[in-house]
Amino acid sequence: MLTKIWQRLLGMLPGLFFCVMFFGSYLLGFSSGVNKMQEEVVQLKLDHAEAKNTANELLVKQLTQSQSEMAKLQTKAQQTSKALAEANQTIQRQAAETKKGIQDAIAKDKSAADGKCIDGFGAHGLRQYNQAFGYTH
Numbered sequence: 001m002l003t004k005i006w007q008r009l010l011g012m013l014p015g016l017f018f019c020v021m022f023f024g025s026y027l028l029g030f031s032s033g034v035n036k037m038q039e040e041v042v043q044l045k046l047d048h049a050e051a052k053n054t055a056n057e058l059l060v061k062q063l064t065q066s067q068s069e070m071a072k073l074q075t076k077a078q079q080t081s082k083a084l085a086e087a088n089q090t091i092q093r094q095a096a097e098t099k100k101g102i103q104d105a106i107a108k109d110k111s112a113a114d115g116k117c118i119d120g121f122g123a124h125g126l127r128q129y130n131q132a133f134g135y136t137h
């Protein structure tokens with residue numbers, strides 16, 4: 001009876017050996033695949049970190065350039081604002097001088113015409129008109 005059990009066990013041994021080998025190779029293949037996937041994940045993480053650092057460096061460079069351009073534009077805006085204020089002062093001064101000149105020219109024309117000139121276009125008024133519009137003699 002013992003021999004029949006051993007004979008059956010010996011008959012099952014090649015099948016059992018095949019099952020152990022198949023399962024072992026399956027486990028080796030599976031663990032190899034897992035290791036390969038883990039390596040790929042690590043490489044992807046490294047690539048992502050490198051791309052992120054490169055993008056950050058580019059962003060910092062662009063930000064620095066933008067700040068430099070903004071400083072230049074602010075300087076130009078201040079210069080333009082100063083020039084505009086000076087031009088406005090000049091215009092206001094010239095307008096006041098022209099207004100006073102018109103009043104003086106009308107007064108001179110009236111006194112030269114013995115008060116008969118009422119429209120202000122005597123010789124002094126015409127001279128003031130030419131001067132106000134930039135005409136030369």
